[in-house]
Amino acid sequence: MYQTTQRAWLESLRQTLNPNDLITDPDRLASFSGDETRDLHHLPEAAAFPRSVAQVSAVLRVCSEHCIPVVPRGGGSGVSGGAAAIHGGLVLSLRHLNRIVVLDARNMTVTVEAGMVTGTLQDRLAEKGLRLPPDPGSRDWCQVGGNLAEAAAGPKSVKYGAFRDYVLNLEVVLADGRVIWTGADVRKFACGYNLTHLILGSEGTLGVITKAVFRLVPTAPESVLLRMGFTTLEAATDMICRVFTSGLTPSEVEIVDRDAIALAQPLCNAPADPDLAAYLWIGFDGREADFLMADAERAADLAESIGCADLLFASDPDQVRRLWTYRHRIGPAVIETTPFRDVDLSFPRAALADVVHMVKEVGRRYGFRTAVFGHAGDGNLHVNVLRDALDEAAWQGPVREGIADIYRRVCAMGGTLSGEHGVGCTLTPYLEEALGSTRLVLMAGIKEVFDPQGILNPGKIVETPI
Numbered sequence: 001m002y003q004t005t006q007r008a009w010l011e012s013l014r015q016t017l018n019p020n021d022l023i024t025d026p027d028r029l030a031s032f033s034g035d036e037t038r039d040l041h042h043l044p045e046a047a048a049f050p051r052s053v054a055q056v057s058a059v060l061r062v063c064s065e066h067c068i069p070v071v072p073r074g075g076g077s078g079v080s081g082g083a084a085a086i087h088g089g090l091v092l093s094l095r096h097l098n099r100i101v102v103l104d105a106r107n108m109t110v111t112v113e114a115g116m117v118t119g120t121l122q123d124r125l126a127e128k129g130l131r132l133p134p135d136p137g138s139r140d141w142c143q144v145g146g147n148l149a150e151a152a153a154g155p156k157s158v159k160y161g162a163f164r165d166y167v168l169n170l171e172v173v174l175a176d177g178r179v180i181w182t183g184a185d186v187r188k189f190a191c192g193y194n195l196t197h198l199i200l201g202s203e204g205t206l207g208v209i210t211k212a213v214f215r216l217v218p219t220a221p222e223s224v225l226l227r228m229g230f231t232t233l234e235a236a237t238d239m240i241c242r243v244f245t246s247g248l249t250p251s252e253v254e255i256v257d258r259d260a261i262a263l264a265q266p267l268c269n270a271p272a273d274p275d276l277a278a279y280l281w282i283g284f285d286g287r288e289a290d291f292l293m294a295d296a297e298r299a300a301d302l303a304e305s306i307g308c309a310d311l312l313f314a315s316d317p318d319q320v321r322r323l324w325t326y327r328h329r330i331g332p333a334v335i336e337t338t339p340f341r342d343v344d345l346s347f348p349r350a351a352l353a354d355v356v357h358m359v360k361e362v363g364r365r366y367g368f369r370t371a372v373f374g375h376a377g378d379g380n381l382h383v384n385v386l387r388d389a390l391d392e393a394a395w396q397g398p399v400r401e402g403i404a405d406i407y408r409r410v411c412a413m414g415g416t417l418s419g420e421h422g423v424g425c426t427l428t429p430y431l432e433e434a435l436g437s438t439r440l441v442l443m444a445g446i447k448e449v450f451d452p453q454g455i456l457n458p459g460k461i462v463e464t465p466i
């Protein structure tokens with residue numbers, strides 16, 4: 001039974017942390033009541049800001065002793081409610097653990113504290129000619145620990161893979177305060193169960209990540225980008241499949257659908273042909289501009305042979321930035337237009353046109369509009385379900401039923417519920433139908449081993465008794 005009402009735990013935390021590193025004032029706690037998920041706010045009783053692994057461990061010992069829920073928090077950029085304290089308790093912010101511990105240029109690895117902002121780490125690595133490639137759109141404020149806890153990715157994952165493909169070892173504080181390393185600082189590791197990958201995507205339910213060791217790759221100083229418009233989703237899907245089967249290795253393959261184009265247009269200051277079903281962006285990066293140019297020409301020839309309606313090309317950094325406009329403005333455009341729910345579908349990429357048609361058909365049936373965009377080359381689309389003028393009854397009733405229908409249908413098409421945004425608390429109700437009860441029983445068993453009292457981020461991924 002959780003015991004948030006008894007205040008002895010707060011007294012113990014005060015003795016563990018610096019005076020300014022524990023807050024209990026509800027006004028100040030408001031900014032820790034959720035993440036970027038709309039309409040989801042749960043005030044915790046307190047928020048702690050430890051400055052060392054020893055302090056994280058001490059905080060967890062106190063919470064374990066008093067059976068207090070602990071919600072690890074990175075940058076708060078999550079979109080599935082993972083950092084919301086839905087059962088109250090303590091929000092544990094990693095923001096002060098934000099240093100590079102070791103940059104080993106010869107072995108091309110970096111050991112970094114989990115609270116470091118991802119974009120800051122990437123900028124520091126770039127100064128040394130090194131790179132951790134996954135590039136989430138939230139890079140300016142999400143943290144390395146949050147990226148690992150969510151198994152995050154980004155546009156460049158289509159060529160380079162996601163965060164999970166770069167992590168070699170993790171320092172993790174367990175629910176009772178013990179500190180472990182999950183692997184070793186080596187590229188190959190064949191010593192039993194893979195605890196590193198078990199922690200990835202566990203969303204703070206199995207332990208608190210305090211350090212990560214990543215392998216790195218060299219920077220890719222040159223890039224070219226193509227933007228192409230297609231009047232049918234079938235042609236866009238054909239292009240996506242053919243760019244890979246023709247032997248090209250694009251660094252980005254992104255899409256924005258017709259409804260998303262219309263939403264973004266007022267912010268983009270650039271006209272878009274109303275007949276387009278979608279824009280597709282295909283990028284190439286590397287060291288040799290000539291090779292990239294040859295790849296881009298091949299992709300352009302392919303696009304024209306498929307009936308591309310509108311083809312633009314950019315190679316200097318300023319042009320490249322401008323060419324991304326529609327893709328980069330769609331997130332802010334949705335936020336400015338209406339409340340929305342985020343649906344993060346993942347499926348075999350050749351099914352893209354069928355999945356978008358399915359989403360639109362469900363929207364028509366249940367009475368809502370959607371903007372669809374995302375990482376088409378990975379078969380990972382972000383469907384923003386738009387509230388527009390829908391009243392509360394429609395938003396809570398038919399819209400939720402429609403979203404459940406989308407999840408059911410994408411699974412029937414060989415896909416799944418989330419490619420990179422995680423389960424949090426928004427997907428928990430749909431998990432059993434998607435994964436089956438046997439897998440959920442195994443997950444609950446793993447949770448029980450790591451966190452027998454169920455204090456770590458309760459109510460996320462697996463239900464734990466309260």
Ligand SMILES: Cc1cc2nc3c(=O)[nH]c(=O)nc-3n(C[C@H](O)[C@H](O)[C@H](O)COP(=O)(O)OP(=O)(O)OC[C@H]3O[C@@H](n4cnc5c(N)ncnc54)[C@H](O)[C@@H]3O)c2cc1C
Pocket residue numbers: 035036071072073074075076077078079081082083094114115135136137138141142143144145146147148149150151152153154155203204205207208209210331420421424457460
């Ligand atoms: C504009 C925008 C663009 C985005 N673009 C992308 C994208 O391209 N790709 C993508 O994958 N996601 C994207 N996201 C989603 C989000 O940024 C990612 O899920 C990100 O990884 C969350 O990191 P965070 O540090 O903000 O974590 P938070 O939101 O703070 O937390 C996320 C989850 O991780 C847990 N957690 C955080 N830190 C730790 C830790 N140290 N140890 C254990 N558990 C921890 C929390 O408890 C929570 O369950 C985007 C979000 C926005 C708002």
